[in-house]
Amino acid sequence: MRVFIPAFLVAAVSLAWVAPASASVTVVDDVKRTITLPAPARRIVSVAPHVTEMLFAAGAGSQVVGVTEFSDFPPEAKRIPSVGNGVTLDLERILALKPDLVVGWNNGNAALQLAKLESLGVPVYKSEPYDYAAIALSMERLAHLAGTDMMGKKAADTFRHRLGQLQETYQKRRKVRVFYQIWRTPLMTLNGAHMVSAALRTCGGENVFAGLSQLAPTVSIEAVIKADPEAIIASSGEQDDVLAAWRRFPGMAAVKRGNLLLIDGELLNRSGPRILDGTEALCKQLDAVRKKS
Template identity: 40%
Template sequence: MSTHHAERIISLAPHITEMLFAIGAGQQVVAVDKASDYPTQAKDLPKVANYRSLNMEQLLALEPDLVVVWGSAQQQMVQPLAQLGIPIFYSDPATFAKLNEELNQLGALTGHASQAAEVAARYQQQIDELTQAYQDASPVTVFYQIASTPLMSANASTWMGQAINLCGGINIMADSPAPYPQLSPEQVLAHNPQVIMAKSTEELAHWQQWPALRAVENQHLLTIDAQLMHRFTPRTPQGIRQLCSQLDKARSD
């Protein structure tokens, strides 16, 4: 009995595009969303969606036999596709273990099970090594700044929150009821974290106006690679490793 594998796949989020290419299914991807820019081959594919909307006509003309969407963000947007009977896979890797699972699920759907298993195993090995390396690290308090206007952070349930925890950091916004809380500078000042992290030095610059803040006083305004930390893909362990080594700077001072 032959198993049918998807041959015409549309990806609607950058982390999905990256996962499909990583497991060897890149050749089967016929279109992506506007934000998919890695690997470079993805840039040349037709763009049928952005974060909020879908070009239904263009998408249907490509006759996909699988559409992979970001579950928590795009579920409503793709309801009409589901009603037309187009197969949909909802990707929503909320934890480190879930990404491993999804890589294998996508491998099965696309006919790349063995390559997906290899990618998943390599990813898991890196996560396990980092977990081991930092399990006894001395705690460092961290404010993780996702955006500056409005000022936004991440709670413990997010990937960034889980990464901070893995690296032995104590996320000052860990207990926020919102995954990505908006807050005021005063809230950060009240916590007086040892480290403030953001994706660029420009985003960190405005903290300099509070020289008594521990992170400013000790020059622990540190940057991370947002592409590696804000997209949940097999490359994420590189971002976590970078985050851990940035926290090590605060430990060694």
């Protein structure tokens, strides 16, 4: 991919990064790379919704000057200029914002564009939190890069405390076997390494396809019927009934007991601080399933 970037923009961005070496800040990102800034970031571009949520939670919201179009929380994020949709980024617009830090998600086409930004000298923090501990740690690391350490530590400590309470309340309750549907055609789910499986474990749930090797594998209807989960869960937000097709199989435990459930995907599927809201909602749903058995 060739992207034309005016020379004056590159020069302008380079000048924005000049700062006293004594004020430098250093962290290790989620792919184990060391990121050093000459001074705490004052102009940050977020290229993933979960990153935007973490930056605001860590006290750096006022320093965010660019986001992707699906960054809709907190409400203030909707007023920040968009730099793309997360899959395709507008590099010229990003450079025009003169960021001294870009926080990105290392996926697909965006990964190539993040590499292009790095080749131009833009510091890039890669965010890929795959468990609760990484979310809390990410808020602390991003806060350090933004110079908001105290707020980041407070957000991380609050997150860890609430997680502990959820684990203590639900984790040891009777296991509920769950099929978590993320897509209908083809039929797709998530394996045991995904954050959703961590949420299920926190709630005393068990992902029936946790053992598959791919993070988001395709499975057959026959495989789901054979696994016979006690509950089938999908994300809400679509116009039609995403679980309607399962009612053709009344012999399945989930169908027979009325356990075709919806969960707010923005809460549970984003690896940001609100995932605990999604986890708590999931825990309450699985408790309702237990009462039907």
